Amino acid sequence: MKRILVISWFYPPINSSEGLVTFKLLNNSRYEYDVFTQKGATDFSYGKNVALENRPNVRSIWAKSRTIAEWRSEAIDYFRAHRDEYDCIMTRSMPQESHEVGTAIKKEFPDVYWIASFGDPIKSNPYQHINGTLHSYNGTDNLINRNKGLKFRLSPKRMLYSAAWRIKNRPAVKFRRYLAKLEDDALKYCDCVIYNNESQQRYMSTNDKILKKSVVLPHSYDVTFYPEKDTAPHDKVRFLFVGHLDDIRTARPLFEALKDMKESDEGLADRAQFDFYGDMSDNDLVFWARNGLGDVVKLHRNVPYLESLALMRSADWCVHVDGNIRSVSDENVFFAAKVADYFGSGTPIFAYTMNSGSTYEYLKNAGEVVLSYSAMEIRQNLYRIIYKGYKADQNREYIANFDAVNVAKRFDNEVVGRFLGRKEE
Amino acid sequence: MKLLSIVVPVYNTEDYIRRCLDSLVSVGDRSGLEIIVVNDGSRDSSADIAKEYAEKYPECVVLIDKENGGHGSTINRGLEAATGKYFRVLDSDDWFDTMNFEKFLSDLADCDEDLVLTPYTQEYTFSGEQVDYAYDRFEHGRTYTWDEMEFDENTMYFTMASSTYKTELLRECGLHLFEKSFYVDMQFNVYPIPYLKTVRFLDHKIYRYFIGRPNQSMSQENLTKNLPQHERVLQFIVDYYAANRETCSESQRNYLSLIFYFMYYSHIDIVCQKLKKRFRAYRLIKKFDRGLKKTAPDLYEKVDAFPYLRYSRRLGYLNVWLFNKPFSRLIDLGRRLRAR
Numbered sequence: 114m115k116r117i118l119v120i121s122w123f124y125p126p127i128n129s130s131e132g133l134v135t136f137k138l139l140n141n142s143r144y145e146y147d148v149f150t151q152k153g154a155t156d157f158s159y160g161k162n163v164a165l166e167n168r169p170n171v172r173s174i175w176a177k178s179r180t181i182a183e184w185r186s187e188a189i190d191y192f193r194a195h196r197d198e199y200d201c202i203m204t205r206s207m208p209q210e211s212h213e214v215g216t217a218i219k220k221e222f223p224d225v226y227w228i229a230s231f232g233d234p235i236k237s238n239p240y241q242h243i244n245g246t247l248h249s250y251n252g253t254d255n256l257i258n259r260n261k262g263l264k265f266r267l268s269p270k271r272m273l274y275s276a277a278w279r280i281k282n283r284p285a286v287k288f289r290r291y292l293a294k295l296e297d298d299a300l301k302y303c304d305c306v307i308y309n310n311e312s313q314q315r316y317m318s319t320n321d322k323i324l325k326k327s328v329v330l331p332h333s334y335d336v337t338f339y340p341e342k343d344t345a346p347h348d349k350v351r352f353l354f355v356g357h358l359d360d361i362r363t364a365r366p367l368f369e370a371l372k373d374m375k376e377s378d379e380g381l382a383d384r385a386q387f388d389f390y391g392d393m394s395d396n397d398l399v400f401w402a403r404n405g406l407g408d409v410v411k412l413h414r415n416v417p418y419l420e421s422l423a424l425m426r427s428a429d430w431c432v433h434v435d436g437n438i439r440s441v442s443d444e445n446v447f448f449a450a451k452v453a454d455y456f457g458s459g460t461p462i463f464a465y466t467m468n469s470g471s472t473y474e475y476l477k478n479a480g481e482v483v484l485s486y487s488a489m490e491i492r493q494n495l496y497r498i499i500y501k502g503y504k505a506d507q508n509r510e511y512i513a514n515f516d517a518v519n520v521a522k523r524f525d526n527e528v529v530g531r532f533l534g535r536k537e538e
Numbered sequence: 539m540k541l542l543s544i545v546v547p548v549y550n551t552e553d554y555i556r557r558c559l560d561s562l563v564s565v566g567d568r569s570g571l572e573i574i575v576v577n578d579g580s581r582d583s584s585a586d587i588a589k590e591y592a593e594k595y596p597e598c599v600v601l602i603d604k605e606n607g608g609h610g611s612t613i614n615r616g617l618e619a620a621t622g623k624y625f626r627v628l629d630s631d632d633w634f635d636t637m638n639f640e641k642f643l644s645d646l647a648d649c650d651e652d653l654v655l656t657p658y659t660q661e662y663t664f665s666g667e668q669v670d671y672a673y674d675r676f677e678h679g680r681t682y683t684w685d686e687m688e689f690d691e692n693t694m695y696f697t698m699a700s701s702t703y704k705t706e707l708l709r710e711c712g713l714h715l716f717e718k719s720f721y722v723d724m725q726f727n728v729y730p731i732p733y734l735k736t737v738r739f740l741d742h743k744i745y746r747y748f749i750g751r752p753n754q755s756m757s758q759e760n761l762t763k764n765l766p767q768h769e770r771v772l773q774f775i776v777d778y779y780a781a782n783r784e785t786c787s788e789s790q791r792n793y794l795s796l797i798f799y800f801m802y803y804s805h806i807d808i809v810c811q812k813l814k815k816r817f818r819a820y821r822l823i824k825k826f827d828r829g830l831k832k833t834a835p836d837l838y839e840k841v842d843a844f845p846y847l848r849y850s851r852r853l854g855y856l857n858v859w860l861f862n863k864p865f866s867r868l869i870d871l872g873r874r875l876r877a878r
Contacts, residue, residue, distance in 0.1 A: 366666055377637060439664050468663065486666030489635060489659060489746060490557075496637045497564050 124150035129158035141521035162417035212299035229303035236296040249278035256441035310448035310471035332450040333517035334457025353428035361436035370492035382408035425458035435466035445470030461505035541570030545616030579606030610715030610722035658745035684789040820859035
């Protein structure tokens with residue numbers, strides 16, 4: 114079998130969830146890959162700091178371009194020049210431009226088998242509905258308004274505001290159309306779609322045709338990346354959060370719970386410590402500072418990927434936070450790659466997330482502590498952990514489903530296998 | 539003798555029961571605690587989970603398995619089995635704040651009042667919002683007798699989520715809730731009142747009332763579907779009031795009237811505003827109101843203060859049948875103008 118060409122803007126040494134997910138998948142697969150990527154630009158990533166070497170079955174092809182637009186053209190040109198070397202390509206978002214490359218190649222070479230692997234939804238990302246960057250709060254297309262009735266829809270005031278927003282935000286409207294076309298084209302022309310969780314599959318597969326060619330492959334962890342677990346007991350319970358937080362995916366409920374606990378016990382800092390690595394919203398920072406949480410919650414800068422895995426291993430609990438997107442979706446359509454890394458560390462997870470959706474199911478089945486956004490429920494469980502020594506009863510057998518070896522096996526059988534089956538036909 | 543018996547009614551709550559029981563068994567000193575889990579014929583794995591806890595904590599968790607009979611039946615059964623000095627109910631999808639619960643238990647050990655009240659919180663878990671319900675007009679830590687408590691329509695009545703009664707008192711009042719019926723918590727709220735002498739308020743928010751879905755609160759269809767049960771419980775309150783009117787003090791009567799107002803107000807709302815069959819609504823409200831006049835004339839007079847009811851009575855309730863919408867709007871407009 115020929116090598117498979119993988120087109121991904123992010124790939125190690127760039128520290129980005131998308132590239133790392135791809136890395137773990139390909140390096141544990143039994144097939145051979147060329148990854149067309151770049152290492153010049155670190156936009157939208159955590160820097161160029163991942164010291165991971167490809168295994169012999171994977172080869173990185175570095176683009177010369179520094180911008181996404183140039184990289185997109187270079188990727189298409191690369192494929193044209195090496196057409197005979199590949200029968201199958203795989204594109205990986207984010208960013209979404211990689212699927213644009215896929216569409217262009219597929220249109221030019223219809224016999225090429227195209228696997229489109231999606232990180233987050235592109236055309237209707239719940240975050241964009243909530244923060245109103247691409248959808249007006251008065252627009253009927255904004256999912257925030259999905260449950261509003263005819264009175265709202267027919268309201269002249271709403272129509273007026275919505276029209277005014279569209280005029281004022283022409284670039285956003287244009288960009289939204291571009292994203293919609295990009296995703297629709299990708300889903301239409303590709304031969305196989307990879308989603309990372311079932312909720313996303315339900316959210317994005319708008320028709321049976323797409324559903325039939327889709328496969329759910331969760332994010333994975335690679336056990337070989339972790340150092341030995343430090344078994345020495347800590348003087349206090351250490352919680353760790355690694356990653357990105359914002360106003361939607363917010364630490365606020367946790368901070369409120371800690372504030373409340375601090376009011377009851379001044380010595381909380383002697384019993385527990387929360388280390389946050391990564392970004393946080395300004396609002397959360399203000400709350401943290403105003404309420405004097407500095408002794409319990411330590412804030413740190415981003416760290417390289419492998420270092421973050423070592424930190425996960427050495428913590429007593431890993432904290433996972435999901436955005437509450439209930440206003441636009443009944444279930445959480447996101448599955449953060451970090452959760453898989455947390456799984457791999459063997460450290461129990463303390464999570465608060467929407468109580469419906471795949472992430473909730475995964476964490477629940479894995480025996481982790483899964484809570485709602487209620488600060489009091491969070492406080493209740495922190496109390497049990499910090500004061501009563503509660504330990505999670507993890508289901509390692511279930512967690513093994515997220516092992517990169519097992520996920521890659523499924524990828525080989527269900528995705529590449531499908532391609533090989535078609536080729537034989 | 540145990541200090542506190544907690545009855546946990548369970549019916550198909552496998553997703554929540556662990557949180558509920560964990561919040562109880564996590565207390566430092568479980569010696570004074572008796573947790574009676576009453577499985578009401580669950581069809582999911584709730585009973586197995588409860589059994590697991592009963593085996594793990596035999597000193598404080600008891601499992602009673604029974605056929606399905608509704609919320610009221612589980613409380614009846616729990617009360618039969620309770621051996622604690624005090625008694626309270628915790629629904630299996632709700633939970634206690636362990637930290638506050640420990641403080642509450644420690645304070646409860648020093649109590650000898652008939653009823654101990656604590657604030658509670660409604661948890662809207664889908665949004666993370668919380669709404670606190672507290673008895674702010676009463677002094678915390680103080681023992682009140684009925685004469686020292688004043689009740690008006692703005693007073694929060696003693697809910698199941700906030701009440702810890704003396705077990706002996708509940709038995710003395712003959713508490714027996716309706717089986718296979720909704721709204722039995724209102725029955726629970728009125729039964730002990732004529733027998734109640736002393737009340738203490740403690741400022742420990744322990745009860746977390748779980749509201750898990752945006753539309754969990756009674757949907758319109760459910761409200762109208764369960765209307766006969768609502769009416770049955772309301773009738774019970776009227777009859778209970780009438781039967782105990784003579785033996786109750788003025789404060790107790792005021793308190794019972796308060797519960798009646800609350801329930802009658804929601805009854806009128808369901809019947810007159812939500813019921814689609816207008817003629818049926820007319821007949822129902824007319825029949826009930828006439829019954830009320832006969833059984834408890836003082837309550838009948840008191841609810842005349844509600845403008846909707848007052849004018850409906852003057853019109854012979856014809857508005858309910860024939861022109862309810864404009865009539866309600868007119869009343870609402872009058873209320874707003876008055877407020878201005």
